[in-house]
Amino acid sequence: MSHIRVRFAPSPTGYLHIGGLRTALYNYLFAKKNGGKFILRIEDTDQKRFVTGAIESLVRVMETMSLVPDEGVFLGGGKPIQKGDKGPYIQSERLDLYKKYAEELLANRKAYRCFCSPESLEALRAEQTANKQAPRYDKRCFTLTPDEIERKMAAGEQYVLRLNVDIARGDVIFNDLVRGEVKINAKDIDDQVLMKSDGFPTYHLANVVDDHLMEITHIIRGEEWLPSTPKHILLYEAFGWEMPEFAHIPLLLNPDKSKLSKRQGDVSVEDYLKKGYLKEALINFIALLGWNPGQGSTQEIFSLEELIQTFDLKNVHKAGAVFDLQKLNWMNAEYIKKLSVDDLYLAALSGNFLKKPLIKNAPSTAQTPEYLKRLLTIEQNRLAKLSDIGDNNQFFFVAQLSYDTDFLNWKQNSSVMTKEAIVKAREILSGLTDTEWFQKETLEKVLLDAAGEKRGDFLWPLRAALTGAEKSPSPFDVAWVLGKEESLKRIEDALKMLG
């Protein structure tokens, strides 16, 4: 297969859907793996559903996710720009092209004008449904005489162009790269509208025309397109064009196995980015939803580069895959753990995860880069996503702790023992220089030595005084993050409470 060209062709009706991202990814991987070209085309043929700014956000997210096309629509100065010699890549700019090909179809009797009103079509459908028949256009306009057509057109009647499906065509058979042979009989194919009355093409026409003109060799798209593929094949036949290969990839599913949708969780890629899922984790996770390296491999963590090397349509699953947030969380945590603290800090900073109210309302000493990096050092192993930063350790950001005095006592220990422990801690800690303090190992060793055998007697009161929390990282870690001054202040506060 020489000169492979694939495309991702979303419509700008909102944000990039996580399922769309997966489709884009498979296209991208397939292209890169095979030395082909990955094209981004915008399918904005439905004026009613167009959302302002959707193209920009679509392209931006693709870029963020490192799925940069070789050709098609890009962003330049925040505005959509197009690159490539097969453009334009935005369908609303190709209207005359569709018109030209539609006329060719009309001339060959492969398409015909239909003047039926939406109301009469709806009535027809209602009747067919009531009679338990499959709703299908009855071709009544196909038999219009040239005179009648001319009269209606002269009268300014609105019309659409329909595909003239020849029932005698019999089975339309094609070989899907992931599903194998698929067969649908022409009698089950509706006379699909190709051109709408507003002069815009429908998906079916625009898609086939563009894929041909843009020399697309492999159409990799969601399974929801499987039933309409025969219509597209009929169009290729009508034009006498070479057929591309088809690969229909399995749907992404909600936990209840229905098609992944809003309502049952987040579906836009930006939602996940906003929650602090790393793009590498998202790509990795989504790649494994419907594909695996096969060959008995048990590898789970893949870089984009590794995915490119390993990807093969042969190993794409046929059945839909449930989007399991728990596994995403695990994978994201894996990626967070692999980051250096500086990179983690940068990721948190650039994603705006250090500006949350919890942190913004904290004392300024708890907002310095040094402080936050110490926090991240401690929290790195405990984070599923960046938006979780600080949430389980809020004591790092409050000016004044609040807890019951009894909370300082380890198990059944008396407050006298607790006080002794905290006094001892104060003595040791106040003797440390700042340099010693910020050597995490030194701090830990000094405190561990002081704790001796019965660690709980010493460490629990200290940890309780420093955090006031039932759960927290170790007292060494907490003290290390807080710094000497704040730690000693909290220790003094505890001693005051103990009287």
Place this chain on the structure above:
RNA sequence: GGCCCUAUCGUCUAUCGGCUAGGACAGCGGCUUUUCAAGCCGUUAAGAGGGGUUCGACUCCCCUUAGGGCUACCA
């Protein structure tokens, strides 16, 4: 209703006729331990049902069942 697709642990999946059915997430248990995580170790859990084909079927074929998708002048 019609057409099409699909079917291995709860979830993602391996297996491409020889299986004591493997891995991962989640769950559970343990170790570690000052609490909570992390980490390490262990463990529960699957071939929808029925017919064929075959020396031998999770793997191939058929039927049933179940789930899903499509059925628009939306993509």
